[in-house]
Amino acid sequence: MPFGFKVDEEGASRHNALMLYRRFPRVDDHEVSSLGLGCMRLPVLQGKSGDIDQAAFESMLLAAAEAGVNYLDTAYVYHQGRSEGAIGAALDHTGLRGRFTLTTKSPVWKVKEPGDWDRYLDEQLGRLGTACIDFYLFHALSTERWSTVERTGGLAAMEKAKSDGRIRHLGFSFHDSHEAFIRIIDAYPSWDLCQVQYNYVDRDYQAGLAGIRHAAAREVGVVVMEPLRGGALASPPPAVRQVLGRWEKPRLPAEWALRFALERQEVVTVLSGMGSVDQVWANAAVADAARANSLTRSEMAVLDEARKVYMSREKVPCTTCGYCQPCPSKVAIPDVFGLWNAAEMFDVRADRSSWYRSGYLSEGTGADACTRCGVCVTKCPQGIAIPDRLAEAHDYLTKE
Numbered sequence: 001m002p003f004g005f006k007v008d009e010e011g012a013s014r015h016n017a018l019m020l021y022r023r024f025p026r027v028d029d030h031e032v033s034s035l036g037l038g039c040m041r042l043p044v045l046q047g048k049s050g051d052i053d054q055a056a057f058e059s060m061l062l063a064a065a066e067a068g069v070n071y072l073d074t075a076y077v078y079h080q081g082r083s084e085g086a087i088g089a090a091l092d093h094t095g096l097r098g099r100f101t102l103t104t105k106s107p108v109w110k111v112k113e114p115g116d117w118d119r120y121l122d123e124q125l126g127r128l129g130t131a132c133i134d135f136y137l138f139h140a141l142s143t144e145r146w147s148t149v150e151r152t153g154g155l156a157a158m159e160k161a162k163s164d165g166r167i168r169h170l171g172f173s174f175h176d177s178h179e180a181f182i183r184i185i186d187a188y189p190s191w192d193l194c195q196v197q198y199n200y201v202d203r204d205y206q207a208g209l210a211g212i213r214h215a216a217a218r219e220v221g222v223v224v225m226e227p228l229r230g231g232a233l234a235s236p237p238p239a240v241r242q243v244l245g246r247w248e249k250p251r252l253p254a255e256w257a258l259r260f261a262l263e264r265q266e267v268v269t270v271l272s273g274m275g276s277v278d279q280v281w282a283n284a285a286v287a288d289a290a291r292a293n294s295l296t297r298s299e300m301a302v303l304d305e306a307r308k309v310y311m312s313r314e315k316v317p318c319t320t321c322g323y324c325q326p327c328p329s330k331v332a333i334p335d336v337f338g339l340w341n342a343a344e345m346f347d348v349r350a351d352r353s354s355w356y357r358s359g360y361l362s363e364g365t366g367a368d369a370c371t372r373c374g375v376c377v378t379k380c381p382q383g384i385a386i387p388d389r390l391a392e393a394h395d396y397l398t399k400e
């Protein structure tokens with residue numbers, strides 16, 4: 001029993017009074033909880049992302065185990081590189097090693113040469129304090145990062161890691177256009193897992209529902225991330241609250257969002273980046289009641305209505321298809337529009353402005369690098385006046 005937890009004699013999918021379990025299509029020997037613990041928003045000390053509150057995290061881990069959660073997701077870079085180490089230490093202190101399926105991700109953008117794949121993997125095994133990682137993912141694949149994987153022999157390195165037992169299963173997490181998702185899924189026939197952003201607002205964003213179906217048809221297990229859009233869907237604006245409040249029974253906004261992600265039978269587990277014991281129990285209670293295909297038409301209609309309200313707040317109709325790329329001046333057009341839209345739709349302007357400054361302006365890929373050459377404009381299927389809208393986005397995201 002490689003994953004250390006029991007399947008009951010009847011093979012029932014219920015292991016714990018507070019959890020439902022699902023299977024990866026290509027993994028026969030275990031089931032995972034339909035709620036997974038994402039370890040990128042762990043409790044921290046004095047607001048410092050790299051300073052994880054280890055005692056509080058261990059309490060969360062104990063609560064998660066008690067609630068039946070058995071899936072942990074992290075990455076090399078989470079919490080400024082401290083998340084994996086915190087997990088390794090917590091599993092030892094709590095004696096819960098073996099109760100959880102461990103998933104982590106390789107920092108693809110740091111890989112420069114073939115030997116880097118092994119170097120990062122071995123470092124991650126050390127941080128997690130294990131000889132084997134259950135699911136190992138290429139982190140945040142895009143067209144550009146997939147070319148890094150291809151150029152540096154990433155798949156060959158991972159096949160070797162599988163054969164020598166350092167990883168059990170291989171997958172990728174994803175942030176790019178739907179078309180890029182299809183290319184990557186179809187490029188390798190042995191993916192075990194893909195991790196995609198999916199929630200009731202981003203139904204058709206990036207991989208989208210069509211991508212989820214495509215993966216499932218190829219027996220690739222789907223893990224959903226950002227079911228609450230970084231927490232934004234848990235505290236919606238008043239107009240969205242009003243729509244959700246029309247439903248006959250009281251239901252918290254976070255519950256609506258989690259139920260939407262759990263509704264798809266193609267989805268194996270839904271990750272939530274939880275930060276407290278209370279969140280663990282609250283989300284576990286939702287996951288316990290949320291079977292696939294259980295939302296009624298009228299419940300889906302409520303979510304469609306809420307989605308329309310969010311979409312009406314969108315600043316620019318960019319679908320992040322990426323057809324306008326590459327820009328000769330390196331402007332990250334879809335990303336800039338994505339930040340602008342998210343800032344307005346989810347009331348998170350300060351957060352996205354800081355992201356824009358640190359991730360784009362400082363890298364020379366912000367809207368201010370646009371020379372108005374016009375190359376992108378004819379390529380945009382949405383007919384967006386890209387240079388003009390970029391200038392607006394820049395003003396919005398840099399306004400004090």
Ligand code: SF4
Pocket residue numbers: 326327328329330331333369370371372373374375376377386387390
């Ligand atoms: S108009 Fe601006 S954003 Fe578009 S390709 Fe030219 S420099 Fe890049």
Ligand code: SF4
Pocket residue numbers: 317318319320321322323324325333334337379380381382383384386
């Ligand atoms: S600006 Fe147009 S072409 Fe570029 S990603 Fe957005 S929708 Fe696609």
